[in-house]
Amino acid sequence: xxxxxEKTNLTxxxxxxxxxxxxxxxxxxxILAKFGFNVQARSQEYIxxxxxxxxxxxxxxxxxxxxxxxxxxxxxxxxxxxxxxxPLSEKAHHLLHTKYGDEIPELIAELKQxxxxxx
Amino acid sequence: xxxxxxxxxxxAGQTRLMHWIHLICxxxxxITGLGFYFKIITIDYIFGGxxxxxxxxxxxxxxxxxxxxxxxxxxxxxxxxxxxxxxTFTKDDFKWLKTMGxxxxxxxxxxxxxxxxxxxxxxxxxxxxxxxxLFFVTGFPMWLWRHAMPPQLLGLCYDIHFWDAVIxxxxxxxxxxxxxxxxxxxxxxxxxxxxxxxxxxVSAHHNEKWFATLQNDSELxx
Ligand code: HEM
Numbered sequence: 001x002x003x004x005x006e007k008t009n010l011t012x013x014x015x016x017x018x019x020x021x022x023x024x025x026x027x028x029x030x031i032l033a034k035f036g037f038n039v040q041a042r043s044q045e046y047i048x049x050x051x052x053x054x055x056x057x058x059x060x061x062x063x064x065x066x067x068x069x070x071x072x073x074x075x076x077x078x079x080x081x082x083x084x085x086x087p088l089s090e091k092a093h094h095l096l097h098t099k100y101g102d103e104i105p106e107l108i109a110e111l112k113q114x115x116x117x118x119x
Numbered sequence: 120x121x122x123x124x125x126x127x128x129x130x131a132g133q134t135r136l137m138h139w140i141h142l143i144c145x146x147x148x149x150i151t152g153l154g155f156y157f158k159i160i161t162i163d164y165i166f167g168g169x170x171x172x173x174x175x176x177x178x179x180x181x182x183x184x185x186x187x188x189x190x191x192x193x194x195x196x197x198x199x200x201x202x203x204x205x206x207t208f209t210k211d212d213f214k215w216l217k218t219m220g221x222x223x224x225x226x227x228x229x230x231x232x233x234x235x236x237x238x239x240x241x242x243x244x245x246x247x248x249x250x251x252x253l254f255f256v257t258g259f260p261m262w263l264w265r266h267a268m269p270p271q272l273l274g275l276c277y278d279i280h281f282w283d284a285v286i287x288x289x290x291x292x293x294x295x296x297x298x299x300x301x302x303x304x305x306x307x308x309x310x311x312x313x314x315x316x317x318x319x320x321v322s323a324h325h326n327e328k329w330f331a332t333l334q335n336d337s338e339l340x341x
Binding site for chain 1: 124125126127128191195196198199200201202203206248252255256260263264266267268269272316319322330332333334335336
């Protein structure tokens with residue numbers, strides 16, 4: 001069969017244009033990637049500083065555990081579970097737990113009732 | 120039309136392979152991407168759920184990037200000839216654009232001789248390069264740096280990525296129509312999608328300038 005093909009040699013102009021486009025793409029991509037890596041590094045640095053800040057604030061507190069906080073213990077003894085400290089007592093559950101989703105309308109109704117009683 | 124007999128090898132094996140890989144990736148990336156944007160949950164389910172569709176999109180993005188890159192590095196000569204062709208615009212190319220190569224009904228005029236790629240294909244070549252570059256430089260940050268970037272910058276990446284997809288999909292749709300459906304040019308389809316050959320007579324007519332530079336194998340062997 002009579003077949004035709006491209007010449008496989010590379011002229012100087014072809015080489016320069018090919019490498020030019022490749023180099024331009026690589027440089028532009030490289031600059032953007034460098035920018036991205038800097039942003040990433042800065043963000044990591046911020047996260048590390050913020051975590052350190054929180055830990056050191058925490059370390060400086062005199063009372064670091066809520067279940068050892070005398071005021072909390074007193075609230076339990078006198079109000080939430082009279083006579084002892086019982087976390088998750090019925091009153092504690094009712095007053096300290098939040099409501100969400102489907103429970104919200106019920107909560108609103110309950111709050112309204114309280115405000116009527118207070119009035 | 121020239122009556123020259125024989126066949127022309129227009130697209131080499133590796134070029135066809137790269138074109139296939141890029142095509143398949145592009146179609147799946149486009150489908151999953153539009154699924155994310157328009158929240159078409161059915162598309163996500165086809166790819167195994169929202170999370171999996173996202174994983175498919177990201178890793179196909181890797182193939183979409185590495186495929187052409189490997190091709191360029193291993194076929195630097197072919198790549199350079201391609202870039203040289205699409206960056207050469209002569210009077211004939213501008214004249215081609217004026218008549219749109221005779222593809223648009225109503226736009227009459229003589230179509231000047233063209234290179235391996237006509238002026239429209241040359242523009243598409245640049246559009247594809249620019250669009251792909253934008254996919255890379257927005258897609259990877261959206262994946263790898265999404266928690267590090269300021270939200271405005273991440274949002275900008277999403278916007279650019281989406282509009283880039285819109286432009287690329289429209290351009291590729293036009294490309295598909297001309298290369299696979301339009302009766303004047305659909306011979307190209309078999310060449311890129313199967314064995315790489317086109318009839319010499321077709322090539323001598325559509326790509327006259329390029330055809331003149333080719334070498335004949337039988338002359339080489341003689
Ligand atoms: C370099 C290759 C690519 C990479 C790394 C990439 C990565 C991503 C990522 C990370 C997202 C965010 C959604 C998610 O994480 O699930 C995304 C969204 C998207 N991608 Fe790509 N992608 C690439 C190529 C493409 C291509 C070729 C197209 C279209 C033809 C495309 C179309 C889209 C669209 C439409 C969205 C939704 C954008 C939005 O919600 O605003 N992507 N891509």
